Amino acid sequence: MRVGVLTGGGDCPGLNAVIRAAVRKGVQQYSYEFVGFRDGWRGPLEGDTVPLDIPAVRGTLPRGGTILGSSRTNPLKVDGGIRRIKENLAKEEVDALIAIGGEDTLGVAARLADEYGISCVGVPKTIDNDLSATDYTFGFDTAVNIATEAIDRLHTTAESHMRVLVVEVMGRHAGWIALHSGLAGGANAILIPEQRFDLDEVCKWVESRFKVRYAPIVVVAEGAMPKDGQMILKDESKDSFGHVRLSGVGEWLAKQIEARTGKEARTTVLGHVQRGGTPSAFDRWLATRFGLHAIEAVKDGDWGKMVALRGTDIVRVPLTEATAKLKTVSPEEYKEAGVFFG
Amino acid sequence: MRVGVLTGGGDCPGLNAVIRAAVRKGVQQYSYEFVGFRDGWRGPLEGDTVPLDIPAVRGTLPRGGTILGSSRTNPLKVDGGIRRIKENLAKEEVDALIAIGGEDTLGVAARLADEYGISCVGVPKTIDNDLSATDYTFGFDTAVNIATEAIDRLHTTAESHMRVLVVEVMGRHAGWIALHSGLAGGANAILIPEQRFDLDEVCKWVESRFKVRYAPIVVVAEGAMPKDGQMILKDESKDSFGHVRLSGVGEWLAKQIEARTGKEARTTVLGHVQRGGTPSAFDRWLATRFGLHAIEAVKDGDWGKMVALRGTDIVRVPLTEATAKLKTVSPEEYKEAGVFFG
Amino acid sequence: MRVGVLTGGGDCPGLNAVIRAAVRKGVQQYSYEFVGFRDGWRGPLEGDTVPLDIPAVRGTLPRGGTILGSSRTNPLKVDGGIRRIKENLAKEEVDALIAIGGEDTLGVAARLADEYGISCVGVPKTIDNDLSATDYTFGFDTAVNIATEAIDRLHTTAESHMRVLVVEVMGRHAGWIALHSGLAGGANAILIPEQRFDLDEVCKWVESRFKVRYAPIVVVAEGAMPKDGQMILKDESKDSFGHVRLSGVGEWLAKQIEARTGKEARTTVLGHVQRGGTPSAFDRWLATRFGLHAIEAVKDGDWGKMVALRGTDIVRVPLTEATAKLKTVSPEEYKEAGVFFG
Amino acid sequence: MRVGVLTGGGDCPGLNAVIRAAVRKGVQQYSYEFVGFRDGWRGPLEGDTVPLDIPAVRGTLPRGGTILGSSRTNPLKVDGGIRRIKENLAKEEVDALIAIGGEDTLGVAARLADEYGISCVGVPKTIDNDLSATDYTFGFDTAVNIATEAIDRLHTTAESHMRVLVVEVMGRHAGWIALHSGLAGGANAILIPEQRFDLDEVCKWVESRFKVRYAPIVVVAEGAMPKDGQMILKDESKDSFGHVRLSGVGEWLAKQIEARTGKEARTTVLGHVQRGGTPSAFDRWLATRFGLHAIEAVKDGDWGKMVALRGTDIVRVPLTEATAKLKTVSPEEYKEAGVFFG
Known part of the structure; x- marks a missing residue:
């Protein structure tokens, strides 16, 4: 053989x-x-x-x-x-x-x-x-560990400067990396592609965190989108399977939060480090x-x-x-994580 | 409430x-x-x-x-x-x-x-x-990660000196940490409490590894025991649930391997680092x-x-x-790992 | 007291x-x-x-x-x-x-x-x-370790896809993090603020790496600038000491390399993870x-x-x-690293 | 050439x-x-x-x-x-x-x-x-990082069980790894070969730590020796340069501390993991x-x-x-660390 x-x-x-x-x-x-x-x-x-x-x-x-x-x-x-x-x-x-x-x-x-x-x-x-x-x-567990370690690190920077830190992780169609690393890293908001997010609600979570003198971490999957359908995605290219490459939600979100809450916000896009290495x-x-x-x-x-x-x-x-059906985060699983938001 | x-x-x-x-x-x-x-x-x-x-x-x-x-x-x-x-x-x-x-x-x-x-x-x-x-x-996944990282490190020392390195990991009654970290770390032998090991076979694995100019790593659970029933366990103390504390199989095994194969062998007992930390x-x-x-x-x-x-x-x-029954490594799961021995 | x-x-x-x-x-x-x-x-x-x-x-x-x-x-x-x-x-x-x-x-x-x-x-x-x-x-050693670990991870992605990976690290006025993490991570080019880089030379390094069937990693300090003085910096804001925040050289560089060499190029901006955590x-x-x-x-x-x-x-x-004088990378130190470029 | x-x-x-x-x-x-x-x-x-x-x-x-x-x-x-x-x-x-x-x-x-x-x-x-x-x-910096990470992990186990944890690190003739990892890991005692330790003093440090409801970590170099000259070293073998291999001070020390203070004590011997790996x-x-x-x-x-x-x-x-003279920890450097003992 x-x-x-x-x-x-x-x-x-x-x-x-x-x-x-x-x-x-x-x-x-x-x-x-x-x-x-x-x-x-x-x-x-x-x-x-x-x-x-x-x-x-x-x-x-x-x-x-x-x-x-x-x-x-x-x-x-x-x-x-x-x-x-x-x-x-x-x-x-x-x-x-x-x-x-x-x-x-x-x-x-x-x-x-x-x-x-x-x-x-x-x-x-x-x-x-x-x-x-x-x-x-x-590969998923490795990516979640890398993202979680990054969130751990970002907490101390957020606290020292009382800033919002937005972490953009992988996940175009499914929010698994965001959900798991957000839960493991103690994020104050987790935004996933399966459910359009409400900017007002995100800002409310951000502000409630500052009220207890802590600084918020917002984990956002690259494929997450805001509720009001505001166009934030840049169509960069398509591969031979017809998939569109997206980018930019993290950067956009930090600017929106800064504008609405008046708090300094910064973005970290983890990118390729999530998929490489041992x-x-x-x-x-x-x-x-x-x-x-x-x-x-x-x-x-x-x-x-x-x-x-x-x-x-x-x-x-x-x-x-x-290969027939994409496995996505169910509404129940997402709701379960919600107790940690804000 | x-x-x-x-x-x-x-x-x-x-x-x-x-x-x-x-x-x-x-x-x-x-x-x-x-x-x-x-x-x-x-x-x-x-x-x-x-x-x-x-x-x-x-x-x-x-x-x-x-x-x-x-x-x-x-x-x-x-x-x-x-x-x-x-x-x-x-x-x-x-x-x-x-x-x-x-x-x-x-x-x-x-x-x-x-x-x-x-x-x-x-x-x-x-x-x-x-x-x-x-x-x-x-806790298990953390322990396995720590043990795997240690095995990764020990490979380079083993290769540099063409020595046998025995790594003793936790597991008194069940070999899960040994099995998972041994598979993940690329061990050349994994010895678990569920199945008494044959020293001759272990030495054969050790020698076959040296034949391809590589140095072997032997992962042994603290509760593993040799086939011939040779008494190697030191009864140190009993806790209030009547559990005996064991120790020493790693050290003993390195000496046996050294004596039988003529190859230098060293032991590392990972101990408490496996259960602490983030x-x-x-x-x-x-x-x-x-x-x-x-x-x-x-x-x-x-x-x-x-x-x-x-x-x-x-x-x-x-x-x-x-709590009625201990979950142990099944003979099938152990046999599956055997393809990597030697 | x-x-x-x-x-x-x-x-x-x-x-x-x-x-x-x-x-x-x-x-x-x-x-x-x-x-x-x-x-x-x-x-x-x-x-x-x-x-x-x-x-x-x-x-x-x-x-x-x-x-x-x-x-x-x-x-x-x-x-x-x-x-x-x-x-x-x-x-x-x-x-x-x-x-x-x-x-x-x-x-x-x-x-x-x-x-x-x-x-x-x-x-x-x-x-x-x-x-x-x-x-x-x-703080410097921690940042260099984090950047080096990221470069380690990016190597495997670069090799798997035969892509150029540009890593933007901290360093507005001095290239120490880029120099140390670039040397430690085995980068194929290191670009620092102290010395304007020549895009043609960078592309030559990139291409020579592909010739031996390896994929190049380019480490660029956030303050590095190209030789021809092309404006790439976005003036975002000034703090109370009058310092300007810059951004964007990594992204810009990947696009230039892609355009000039025809090789796929991606950027990772390490950002705040370099300064947080233990x-x-x-x-x-x-x-x-x-x-x-x-x-x-x-x-x-x-x-x-x-x-x-x-x-x-x-x-x-x-x-x-x-506080009188900024300590920057000397031309000799930078030249020493040059043997690894390409 | x-x-x-x-x-x-x-x-x-x-x-x-x-x-x-x-x-x-x-x-x-x-x-x-x-x-x-x-x-x-x-x-x-x-x-x-x-x-x-x-x-x-x-x-x-x-x-x-x-x-x-x-x-x-x-x-x-x-x-x-x-x-x-x-x-x-x-x-x-x-x-x-x-x-x-x-x-x-x-x-x-x-x-x-x-x-x-x-x-x-x-x-x-x-x-x-x-x-x-x-x-x-x-190699030294890597060893110190590994030892420090182990000490970090052992702290949480020590606290959870209110136990003494003795960590034996490398260093037969010089206490550099013990000194640096002990300082970096927040040890409550650091024992080095350059200066014979006084068991009574070590026990005093151990007890003073428990008084503030924290559990002590004792870092001991493999070549450290007690003051009273009690024979604790096992002569295992000599290499072709005539160096004797020693072992056992960590295990011995834990037993002595347990006997004298009545507190549970455990030992971790880091061994070869300190010198292997990336x-x-x-x-x-x-x-x-x-x-x-x-x-x-x-x-x-x-x-x-x-x-x-x-x-x-x-x-x-x-x-x-x-190669004429061994570089050892000076009394001043050791004394400087003493402020953290106990």
């Missing part, structure tokens, strides 16, 4: 841990051979490969990023894309393909498996934690187990499936189901 | 987060009053209290330990213990008691609730993660949610119950059920 | 350590009394004080920010400012004043001591490390020693002096001398 | 940063060639080499340990050792040798340079910071500059010299002078 592996979409701490675990188990337990495809779907599309064996994955467990490279290439949008992938898989004598990625990468894998008979197994990856069918995705222990554990179970799925010939976390168990779910 | 709160057993990152969340929600949402009992069950036993309100819990979210103090006092072993607790609860006009603790502390709470009609709600706490009925307990983001989030849901249980008058994590949900389970 | 203490200017990890050490030594060794003035020079100007004794400073060593608050109030710009300060010091029966701050705060202290006979001792504080007369100021061990040690030696200066009646680090010794220098 | 590089003695965060900087500067600026010798003096003694060029050092800056390996081999104790080293250097066409190490490694380099005409340049390395002639050695920003900066300046010394043919830190400058000093 010869297994191809690729990683697609934005990088995420834990990708190397998945690859390493799959290779270790495949080689040692089942004597599989492996080949790495470079830069997501671009690899099988263009036949761009790297050798993948146990020496190649040594020492990669604590390293962020992906040794295979990544891209947002969508082969379904490329003329003859499917045919070229099939040819290159055949040329490399690949019997099974493990695709590690988010909604987009796995969506392609689902179609290749279901419509074109390619033996694909998926491993879910999204730093935003917004894939349904799995309790958590790796994975947390949880993410290394989860990614490692995903890699091990992906090999089990390959061994079982269980194509078109994705590994997923349910409680403390790793299970398999259909790729189509997994 | 006046709610008493106590924390019992070994300290654990996240205890303050539970207390803070309970007080915030109780005061703001339901206008409850709170009173803190000092040092676990010693507090209600001796009527030793501290004021507990919102200002008292401010700034405690990121702080390890417990602002209420802790002890291993077992009131069931004290003459007239139950009576004295009832009297002190009455004197303090306490309508409900939230007990935060492990098997021992919650075992007392279960009996007080079920046999003596005291309105108790439990919050599970064990750094060892060995309570059944909950997927995770807070909680990880996950533990702050979990502890906070436990605190919020404990108040909901109080509001519902759902006595004799414990909050627990199932997947991403907080549920309630009977205290008796929760 | 009754000693007043104030902290002025931007907050900085280590301020509390100075205060704590001064109070501990003053109270225990010399039986001094202390009083804290709130928010820098606003405190003595308006007679706004807080009690300051050993219990007040307990537990503050690891905490960032300042328990006394801070501001950029300049009493020399306030009508009758000096008179009001003298009156309030007399009212509080303050015999000596310890002013902890940067160029501005210490500049006021120097004039109060030299021209108005107020018994002032200074402790230097600047996260930018740009005060002459001291080898290092506390101080590094070095900063706690340095700040503690500054506090201890400030009390020695008070005991010696050595007014108009500032404590300073020379090698591993704490010495005293005249406040006027200390 | 062909330059040999070796690393000797205990591993230390920053070794790879020295090697990388030397290679980068040597290759790019002067077109030098490099060869690595394995495992300290064993490399040139046995002619055991590894290729050393820019690709070999890529990515090593943040990595602890040494890519060249290390050992405590003393070639002066080996029959014909000098002759064999000369032969192997000639065989490898090595024109200059950069020896990175502590007292022992540099002592050999000094004799090779001064007595046998071998073109040696030294780079000082000791995690204990006990080399005279340099303000700091790299270097702090300061150590990366210092090690990098040492590497750059070692190449300058090579270029100048300044044999028998060692690079050293003086204030913020890198200077050169004779190797003989540098």
